[in-house]
Amino acid sequence: MTEELMIxxxxxxxxxxxxxxxxxxxxxxxxxxxxYARNQEDAEDMLQEGFIKVFSQIHQxxxxxxxxxxxxxxxxxTCINHLKxxxxxxxxxxxxxxxxxxxxxxxxxxxxxxxxxVECIRSLPxxxxxxxxxxxxxxxxxxxxxEILEIAESTxxxxxxRAKALLEEILIKKKILAKPKKNLKLVSGEV
Amino acid sequence: MEGRFDTDxxxxxxxxxxxxxxxxxxxxxxxxxxxxxxxxxxxxxxGMGLVILISLVWIGGSHQSAPENTVSxxxxxxxxxxTTPVVQDRASILFNEDNVQSAGGNSVAVQESSAxxxxxxxxxxxPKGAGALAAKQKALExxxxxxxxxxxxxxxxxxxxxxxxxxxxxxxxxxSVPVIQTSEEKVHNxxxxxxxxxxxxxxxxxxxxxxxxxxxxxxxxSEFKKQEFIKLITQATLxxxxxxxxxxxxxxxxxxxxxxxxxxAPLISNVRFERKEVEAPPVLSFAGNTPxxxxxxxxxxxxxxxxxxxxxxxINDGLSFRTGAHLTYSxxxxxxxxxxxxxxxxxxxxxxGEQYSKSYxxxxxxxxxxxxxxxxxxxxxxxxxxxxxxxxxxxxxVQIILMSSVEPMGLLxxxxxxxxxxxxxxxxxxxxxxxxxxxxxxxxxxxxxSSKVNWKMGxxxxxxxxxxxxxxxxxxxxxxxxxxxxxxGKRH
Numbered sequence: 001m002t003e004e005l006m007i008x009x010x011x012x013x014x015x016x017x018x019x020x021x022x023x024x025x026x027x028x029x030x031x032x033x034x035x036y037a038r039n040q041e042d043a044e045d046m047l048q049e050g051f052i053k054v055f056s057q058i059h060q061x062x063x064x065x066x067x068x069x070x071x072x073x074x075x076x077x078t079c080i081n082h083l084k085x086x087x088x089x090x091x092x093x094x095x096x097x098x099x100x101x102x103x104x105x106x107x108x109x110x111x112x113x114x115x116x117x118v119e120c121i122r123s124l125p126x127x128x129x130x131x132x133x134x135x136x137x138x139x140x141x142x143x144x145x146x147e148i149l150e151i152a153e154s155t156x157x158x159x160x161x162r163a164k165a166l167l168e169e170i171l172i173k174k175k176i177l178a179k180p181k182k183n184l185k186l187v188s189g190e191v
Numbered sequence: 192m193e194g195r196f197d198t199d200x201x202x203x204x205x206x207x208x209x210x211x212x213x214x215x216x217x218x219x220x221x222x223x224x225x226x227x228x229x230x231x232x233x234x235x236x237x238g239m240g241l242v243i244l245i246s247l248v249w250i251g252g253s254h255q256s257a258p259e260n261t262v263s264x265x266x267x268x269x270x271x272x273x274t275t276p277v278v279q280d281r282a283s284i285l286f287n288e289d290n291v292q293s294a295g296g297n298s299v300a301v302q303e304s305s306a307x308x309x310x311x312x313x314x315x316x317x318p319k320g321a322g323a324l325a326a327k328q329k330a331l332e333x334x335x336x337x338x339x340x341x342x343x344x345x346x347x348x349x350x351x352x353x354x355x356x357x358x359x360x361x362x363x364x365x366x367s368v369p370v371i372q373t374s375e376e377k378v379h380n381x382x383x384x385x386x387x388x389x390x391x392x393x394x395x396x397x398x399x400x401x402x403x404x405x406x407x408x409x410x411x412x413s414e415f416k417k418q419e420f421i422k423l424i425t426q427a428t429l430x431x432x433x434x435x436x437x438x439x440x441x442x443x444x445x446x447x448x449x450x451x452x453x454x455x456a457p458l459i460s461n462v463r464f465e466r467k468e469v470e471a472p473p474v475l476s477f478a479g480n481t482p483x484x485x486x487x488x489x490x491x492x493x494x495x496x497x498x499x500x501x502x503x504x505x506i507n508d509g510l511s512f513r514t515g516a517h518l519t520y521s522x523x524x525x526x527x528x529x530x531x532x533x534x535x536x537x538x539x540x541x542x543x544g545e546q547y548s549k550s551y552x553x554x555x556x557x558x559x560x561x562x563x564x565x566x567x568x569x570x571x572x573x574x575x576x577x578x579x580x581x582x583x584x585x586x587x588x589v590q591i592i593l594m595s596s597v598e599p600m601g602l603l604x605x606x607x608x609x610x611x612x613x614x615x616x617x618x619x620x621x622x623x624x625x626x627x628x629x630x631x632x633x634x635x636x637x638x639x640x641s642s643k644v645n646w647k648m649g650x651x652x653x654x655x656x657x658x659x660x661x662x663x664x665x666x667x668x669x670x671x672x673x674x675x676x677x678x679x680g681k682r683h
Contacts, residue, residue, distance in 0.1 A: 015229065022224065027213040028213045030215070030216045031213040035212075044216055052224055052228060055228055059543065059544055114208045114209070115212060117205065121209070136205045137210075164201070
């Protein structure tokens with residue numbers, strides 16, 4: 001089924017088209033949800049809620065930009081709303097967790113396991129993780145993050161800085177990243 | 192390759208790795224999405240539930256009536272109801288003193304229909320006068336054997352019977368009943384009605400058993416003839432028992448199978464809301480979409496009442512089918528404040544998912560729990576329940592029953608105050624109310640028998656399955672009723 005047909009079918013509320021679209025994007029979108037969620041069950045709840053929104057708002061997709069990007073935006077917003085609704089985000093964002101972590105230069109191996117990186121991101125406190133996800137992965141600006149999360153832009157910046165530092169520590173502990181060296185050389189299989 | 196990752200590199204690395212990560216969702220996710228998008232698909236399962244319920248009732252009903260027709264079908268086929276008078280007549284004749292007297296020659300002749308060539312003829316001497324009467328009475332006073340013994344005896348003799356004589360024809364119809372004759376008067380194939388009925392008060396044939404027929408009562412019968420005679424009496428006794436028992440069984444089962452119950456149940460009504468998000472497309476707005484506290488309605492429970500009549504149809508010893516007619520008044524109160532007349536709008540979503548808004552003129556504002564007036568969101572509805580009662584404990588006077596039912600309901604009257612989109616006002620829109628809905632009910636009762644009536648009381652809980660409002664309104668309202676039901680019916 002072509003993307004145009006699929007979209008048209010979804011606009012007409014046809015279950016076959018909806019299932020086709022779901023099959024095409026669900027695995028990737030669950031990966032997105034998983035980065036925000038506490039566990040896979042929460043992630044599936046987010047995915048379900050997000051896809052219902054996708055199908056109910058599909059008529060608003062005008063074909064400007066990619067369908068995947070549009071779906072992803074809805075899914076991300078659903079995840080954020082889900083966290084807000086369950087008051088998880090607001091409790092966690094105020095957590096001062098890594099004040100003493102300083103940012104440093106580092107090197108990374110050439111091969112990283114996606115799952116390991118995602119698990120490391122998920123091990124961050126929820127507030128840090130959310131800001132990191134939105135800034136580093138989804139590409140929102142700190143201003144936009146401030147609006148989405150209803151926090152100050154400066155808070156978003158500081159949260160991200162701390163999150164990044166903490167993630168670095170975790171990656172080093174997990175030996176996904178090598179400890180930084182003075183000459184800041186990349187430690188990888190190719191070195 | 193050698194290089195240093197700066198901040199941008201770190202972010203792009205994270206993005207790259209995160210984008211490569213995926214997880215396969217479980218089946219329940221699609222099911223949830225599908226049910227969310229196509230709520231109409233719930234109806235087939237509800238319909239199937241109803242079909243199963245009705246089938247259960249039908250099967251239960253047919254199973255209940257089966258024993259009345261299936262007790263020893265081989266016998267009832269030939270004997271059945273008309274047998275009773277025949278048997279009584281035959282037995283009466285056998286022990287009718289007048290007949291004995293009329294024998295003159297101090298003998299009683301019992302002869303089967305002459306139309307049957309193989310029919311044995313019983314012609315024996317009976318004790319004379321008082322001796323004969325005493326012997327008869329002695330035989331008749333012996334208590335009955337259980338019916339099972341009788342059936343067994345009939346079964347055992349059936350083969351012999353089929354070979355030697357067709358005794359079943361003796362009791363098949365009144366016309367074919369062989370006439371019992373005195374030795375002097377031989378009337379072949381005379382109808383039973385022609386025979387003089389004999390009062391049977393002091394000679395209850397039902398008490399006559401094969402074991403009662405001893406040498407004393409049948410002193411000079413040959414062994415074969417005795418066997419045949421005993422068999423005949425056994426058959427007759429069984430048939431008489433069945434014929435007498437059947438009508439009373441039918442009567443009692445009719446009485447017990449269905450009965451009515453009238454009840455009243457004070458209710459405490461509450462409400463649960465679900466809001467389906469209606470928001471600007473995320474690509475256009477990054478603002479948070481969570482409803483603010485100002486959007487919340489401040490509601491209070493209200494006292495309602497349900498009354499009606501239920502018919503209970505007994506399926507088997509433990510289960511009864513429940514249906515009936517109910518009237519229910521329930522609802523909840525909304526705290527509001529009077530404000531200067533103002534316009535307020537509410538957003539709706541049409542069938543295609545397109546949003547639209549409606550504006551209302553209103554006098555009511557939302558100040559949360561500080562509101563000084565109450566708006567009643569009530570409903571007055573007629574409903575017909577379909578459910579099952581399950582008796583989990585029972586003794587002579589007390590039963591404990593669990594009840595569950597679904598209850599399609601039609602709204603007779605109601606009110607709908609809903610919150611405006613900005614959460615500042617309440618607006619009234621009666622067109623939004625859903626006219627038909629379904630309640631799911633559960634309850635537990637204690638049933639107590641008094642001398643004449645049966646009292647039934649206990650807590651009930653009901654949940655309104657569909658929203659009170661039509662699908663266009665994104666807020667789903669489900670009414671919840673807690674009540675205590677007090678019912679009365681005829682003792683059963």
